Amino acid sequence: MMSIIDKLIIKGKEIFPLVEGGKGISATNGESSGAWAACGGIGTISAVYGDVKEDNLVQIKGIDDFDAPTRAERSKQLAEHSINATVSQIKIAKERSNGNGMLNINVLWELAKTKEMMHGILEKAGHLLDGVTCGAGIPYQLGEIVSKYGLLYYPIVSSALVFKILWMRAYSKYKDALGAVVYEDPWVSGGHLGISNRENPDKRESSLDRVTALRKVMNNLGLHSIPIIVAGGVWHLNDMKKDWIDNAELQPLMFQFGTRPLLTQESPISDEWKMKLFDLKEEEIIINKFSPTGFYSSAVQNSFMRELQGISERQVAYSREQDDNFSEAYKYGRRNIYLNKDDLANVLKWNKEGYVKGLYTPDHTVVFVTEDKAKQIVQDQINCVGCLSNCKFSNWSNKDGDTGLKPDPRSFCIYKTLHNISHGQSTDNNLMFSGASAYKFGQDPFYKTADGKKCIPTVKELFERILTGS
Numbered sequence: 001m002m003s004i005i006d007k008l009i010i011k012g013k014e015i016f017p018l019v020e021g022g023k024g025i026s027a028t029n030g031e032s033s034g035a036w037a038a039c040g041g042i043g044t045i046s047a048v049y050g051d052v053k054e055d056n057l058v059q060i061k062g063i064d065d066f067d068a069p070t071r072a073e074r075s076k077q078l079a080e081h082s083i084n085a086t087v088s089q090i091k092i093a094k095e096r097s098n099g100n101g102m103l104n105i106n107v108l109w110e111l112a113k114t115k116e117m118m119h120g121i122l123e124k125a126g127h128l129l130d131g132v133t134c135g136a137g138i139p140y141q142l143g144e145i146v147s148k149y150g151l152l153y154y155p156i157v158s159s160a161l162v163f164k165i166l167w168m169r170a171y172s173k174y175k176d177a178l179g180a181v182v183y184e185d186p187w188v189s190g191g192h193l194g195i196s197n198r199e200n201p202d203k204r205e206s207s208l209d210r211v212t213a214l215r216k217v218m219n220n221l222g223l224h225s226i227p228i229i230v231a232g233g234v235w236h237l238n239d240m241k242k243d244w245i246d247n248a249e250l251q252p253l254m255f256q257f258g259t260r261p262l263l264t265q266e267s268p269i270s271d272e273w274k275m276k277l278f279d280l281k282e283e284e285i286i287i288n289k290f291s292p293t294g295f296y297s298s299a300v301q302n303s304f305m306r307e308l309q310g311i312s313e314r315q316v317a318y319s320r321e322q323d324d325n326f327s328e329a330y331k332y333g334r335r336n337i338y339l340n341k342d343d344l345a346n347v348l349k350w351n352k353e354g355y356v357k358g359l360y361t362p363d364h365t366v367v368f369v370t371e372d373k374a375k376q377i378v379q380d381q382i383n384c385v386g387c388l389s390n391c392k393f394s395n396w397s398n399k400d401g402d403t404g405l406k407p408d409p410r411s412f413c414i415y416k417t418l419h420n421i422s423h424g425q426s427t428d429n430n431l432m433f434s435g436a437s438a439y440k441f442g443q444d445p446f447y448k449t450a451d452g453k454k455c456i457p458t459v460k461e462l463f464e465r466i467l468t469g470s
Helices: 030-038 071-097 115-128 142-147 159-170 172-179 208-222 237-245 270-277 303-312 341-352 371-382 414-422 438-442 457-469
Strands: 008-010 014-015 018-020 042-046 051-053 057-059 102-108 131-135 150-158 180-184 191-193 227-231 253-255 285-288 298-300 315-317 330-331 335-339 357-360 364-367
Touching: 008 159, 018 030, 030 071, 030 102, 030 457, 042 071, 051 071, 057 071, 071 102, 071 115, 071 237, 071 303, 102 115, 115 142, 131 142, 131 180, 142 150, 142 172, 150 159, 150 172, 159 172, 172 180, 208 227, 237 253, 237 457, 253 315, 270 438, 285 303, 303 315, 303 364, 315 341, 330 341, 335 341, 341 364, 357 371, 364 371
Parallel strands: 018 042, 018 253, 042 102, 102 131, 131 150, 150 180, 180 227, 227 253
Antiparallel strands: 008 014, 051 057, 191 298, 285 298, 315 364, 330 335, 357 364
């Protein structure tokens, strides 16, 4: 197999330095990750609320299928289902891999029951895995948990500073179990992003500079031989050759592909989703902060996103008491609230357009939506299954039962919409996470036949194409 990159040895096994990015909910499964590992790379099974598949029977659970009377109990039901789902997908991946490559699971640290889920999965199926990849938060206990099962851990970080903090606080005790450090570019990756409060989401910083800084920190800590996995924005390896692959100061390097494996025959996403990928435009992929996690994320600008933008735009500050600034009374339910004069004019305009229902936010503002949308928002908040450690949409907190804040109608139920899109529902009316490079599907001749028709490759065909660099 022709390759512009050399193999690496990890945990005594020789592999290609290509990693499949794990994508939940159910956007990466045992079939897709097993096929990637079969090619000699690291396949990554999503451990985020997937589907149970055993004996050719699939058990799919949406938000309405967790029927315990309290959110805390529904959160436990969801975690138990996720453990069973991940174990079933690990078994499939192991079989599909034919003993080649390596298999990791991908976990999000800010899930409600992350630690319980990790222990449950690794106790049942750790012997079939090689490692655990984890991000979306600051996973201090990752090394401690994973090392107990004789596996390697792969923390996802967005800067050298984050890794240094993790190392000094926790990981230095588990040096031998560190498999690699995943640098996920917080401006071009798909899904949730690691943009900090000190960084500008509209001003991308150099990925090369940030990885160089990370390598210097790692070398200073004696981690010269630990690979950095470059994630986010990687499409052709030829684009990475001069500054990355041929750069001895950065080695050893690996490369993660999260977006490109979506468009493969083994990918579990719907045909509608796959076809949508062919037609994306660069400007349609936007960074936003609507996620109930509080993180920035990268997603397609569709009707779902435009509705969220509209809700936030129909937003005004208010007071319960009249004063010089909030001088205009507005009838809100059985009592008045007070707005400034310009805002009242806007609210009355929105009311005429059908946005007649006001909903309070945690920021002492009120947003205006239709009656039907208000009912849907409230019902989704009631139906909360406690999927996150803290959810600003429903005010759920895994620790205390609630966050102490008002539920935020400017956000959404992330479990519901990600489950919907990954199980064949509309790509226009659900959240469609996307890496910034996804528009390239429509431009890359690899995805067209000789007569110009759209072509979806197998994982094997994609993997071998990536190795060529072109």
